[in-house]
Amino acid sequence: MVEFRNVTKRYDNGTLALQNVNIKIDKGEFVFIIGPSGSGKSTLIKLILKEEDPTEGEVYVNGYEVSALDRYEIPYLRRSLGVVFQDFRLLPNKTVYENVAFAMQITEALPKEIRRQVPMALALVGLSKKANVYPSQLSGGEQQRVALARALVNNPSLLVADEPTGNLDPETSMEIMRLLCEINHRGTTVIVATHEKTIVDAFKKRVIAIDKGIVVRDQQKGLYKDEDKNCQIYN
Amino acid sequence: MKIRTAKYIIRDGIVNIYKNKLMSLASISTVTASLLLFGVFLLIAVNLDYNTRALEQLPQMQVYCDYELDDFQVKQVEEAIKGNGRIAEYTMVTKKEAFEKLKELFEDDPSTLEGYDESFLPVSFIIKLVDATESNEVKAELESINGVDSVECPQKTVDIISRFGYWVKIVSGFLIALLVVISVFIISNTIKLTVFARRKEISIMKYIGATDWFIRWPFVVEGVIIGLVGALIAFALTSYGYGALEVKFNEELARSSLGFIKLIKASQINFAIVVLYAFLGGTVGAIGSVISMRKYLKV
């Protein structure tokens, strides 16, 4: 589903953001990417979305060799996955419904399909009643749920989230995370980059920890801090 | 592209224009002004061309006898012309022929000629020279013949007009290029403002997998509509202005001694102008918007 092979990313200004990263994420998995600020979590997500290209190595996503994709193929890669960001990234002059529908319009989906899928996605995130409201009239948590509905409306097999709870209070964060878990239970692979300890510890999923661009831990049912005393990186 | 996508794109483009009323208006005015300026030169060029072509049918030189000459005296003038080695050929225009021609000229208004007959017209000779550059010498020689009233060189006027027309065409060509560049620049700047205001939106669209053309099309529609509206306004002004001018000018010209010059009728070129304006306006708009998008699509 997602595979990094010997990936190194060095930004143009010389910053080494990722070093020789090897990860393999299978279909149906739920994975936390954790690490302190500046460790390279967002860079990893950007490589999946082909917002950035690796300096060395290869990235595979949904059967695309992302690192070798041509510019004009990028939209098709992005349609095959759902994305959620810390800052929601909703279109301000479209209603909740239109925001979600837009993700289908760009794929030239049938209006009939759009009318069927959008209410379903909104129901899933519990926002059916707010369909005709504009993003500015919603709370942060609600906006993030709209973003989730948009990410899911095309039924992607992979959902990628970069700090989806970064702008939310703890309670709302837990709600969003529970939604992500539910989505994962329905069969979607979910990758969440975060540095929130409580969340990671509460869900006990696979944890990939990065520090200074290096993968320092890859553990099933992991916690934010490794209990192995030989590996106390975050103390 | 599917019809529903086209619908979305056109609606979005129109909404954009409406949302940026002021800038859209500024762009439309620019297109209109540029096209108007272009139109003025175009009309000058077209009319010069139209008239030179008509005037090229005119004789190189025409010798008018005194109108009271009798047949014998005319014969003497003809002999003198025949004997001039610099003249390649000549044709005599009898009084009768001249009057026929005049009647043709006043076809629309025969009353003007009422009470006149051919006798008040002179006999004339249409002359073709061996070498056109010798026209001054030949003119002097012909004028000295007994019984010759005047010698005219209509072709000289034609030469001047066609030389003038040549320069007008060059200047217009240059101006068109310049105006196109200016219009493209201004339209692309207007659209750049909308694009800039919507750059976040554009990057969001790119994140969720919109293709470049899906994002670009509404802006192209915006540019083309701005160009077309500008063209339409310019056309309305041009055709109204030129129409009025043409009627007045042709009346004046017909009354003056310059009756052989005529402005082309507005109805004859309106269609060509509207097509040309729309084409220029639309193209300029489309190019302007594509240029303005380039930077913001690289996400």
Ligand SMILES: Nc1ncnc2c1ncn2[C@@H]1O[C@H](COP(=O)(O)OP(=O)(O)OP(=O)(O)O)[C@@H](O)[C@H]1O
């Ligand atoms: N576009 C860029 N150009 C240059 N350097 C960059 C760029 N983006 C990120 N970096 C650098 O790369 C390193 C990794 O950044 P990244 O954004 O991946 O960290 P992160 O783990 O997401 O941090 P945070 O938790 O604060 O979001 C940092 O040192 C950062 O300064």
Ligand SMILES: [Mg+2]
């Ligand atoms: Mg980050």
